Amino acid sequence: MTSDGLPDGGLPPAGDAGGLSPFQRWMHWFLLGPQGIRAGWRLLIFLGISTALSAGLSAALRHIPAIHAWSMAHRLGAGVITPGGLLFTEGLSVVVLLLSAAGMTLVEKRSFAEYGLPGAGAFGKRFWQGAVWGFLMVSLLMGLIGALHGFQIGGWAVGRGEAVRYALLYALGFVLVGVSEEFSFRGYLQATLSQGIGFWPAAGALAILFGAAHLGNPGEAKFGALMAGGFALVAAFSLRRTGNLWFAIGMHAAWDWGETYFYSVPDSGLLATGHLLNSSFHGPAWLTGGSVGPEGSVLVFAVLALWAAILHFLFPARRAAR
Numbered sequence: 001m002t003s004d005g006l007p008d009g010g011l012p013p014a015g016d017a018g019g020l021s022p023f024q025r026w027m028h029w030f031l032l033g034p035q036g037i038r039a040g041w042r043l044l045i046f047l048g049i050s051t052a053l054s055a056g057l058s059a060a061l062r063h064i065p066a067i068h069a070w071s072m073a074h075r076l077g078a079g080v081i082t083p084g085g086l087l088f089t090e091g092l093s094v095v096v097l098l099l100s101a102a103g104m105t106l107v108e109k110r111s112f113a114e115y116g117l118p119g120a121g122a123f124g125k126r127f128w129q130g131a132v133w134g135f136l137m138v139s140l141l142m143g144l145i146g147a148l149h150g151f152q153i154g155g156w157a158v159g160r161g162e163a164v165r166y167a168l169l170y171a172l173g174f175v176l177v178g179v180s181e182e183f184s185f186r187g188y189l190q191a192t193l194s195q196g197i198g199f200w201p202a203a204g205a206l207a208i209l210f211g212a213a214h215l216g217n218p219g220e221a222k223f224g225a226l227m228a229g230g231f232a233l234v235a236a237f238s239l240r241r242t243g244n245l246w247f248a249i250g251m252h253a254a255w256d257w258g259e260t261y262f263y264s265v266p267d268s269g270l271l272a273t274g275h276l277l278n279s280s281f282h283g284p285a286w287l288t289g290g291s292v293g294p295e296g297s298v299l300v301f302a303v304l305a306l307w308a309a310i311l312h313f314l315f316p317a318r319r320a321a322r
Helices: 022-031 037-063 065-074 083-108 124-146 160-186 188-197 199-216 222-242 244-262 299-314
Strands: 151-156 277-283
Touching: 037 151, 037 188, 083 160, 124 151, 124 160, 124 244, 124 299, 160 188, 160 199, 160 222, 160 244, 199 222, 199 244, 222 244, 222 299
Parallel strands: none
Antiparallel strands: 151 277
């Protein structure tokens, strides 16, 4: 007897499968589980849809002269973030992800809420709670580095009018980053993979992928990628405790906005144009993070540990009904 409650190595008895041949019964078991199409196949379908949509939309937009010219003028340079480039690339990513997930809701007969993104909570209380804590945590990290003489502010980098404009553009851009990255790694993939191997094994595997994805950024290093994986686990913990991604999206967006625009330091090896302050690092890379930015500082792990503890008390675990 298997974990599916099926004899013969998990194959349904011939009488239960409508008189199918042994090979047909094996294929039935191989493709279908207790919850319909097996998690692995659903992940492949989702990734296939996402890849096709991304390629198709990118090709279509390149053939619209005005959009192509605008995207080229605002494209992300090597190691540089621009507001226009951020809005374009992350906006396209969000559209692809939501369309792909919408397709999977039809295949699986599930809702966006089951993927961690309920429409009822969109940009509501949980999002703003996450935004406040995200900014507080990145501020704590910068404060610690500054207290050890590793970070210094040299004045304003932009004028008042530009500061407001860039603040709003980067806020919108990093909200798109939060939706894109959180839903990519802790939305559909987390929900589906959890059905196959459990919540925390899925969260751990996706945290490794999340950290590895950051290695493609110019200026990123292995230590910074390791921190990104730690951040992914904290975000997964917030998903576990709050029941959806809106808190994680808020804290992700505010952390990136605070780091990139407000404190004007590298974000995973990337620097932003139109940042607020003339900031500088001093001292060893273990303290400042070097080219990676503060995410590469050893102090970040203390901040992440504190963050996890705050989440534990802020959102107590629900006791199972007896």
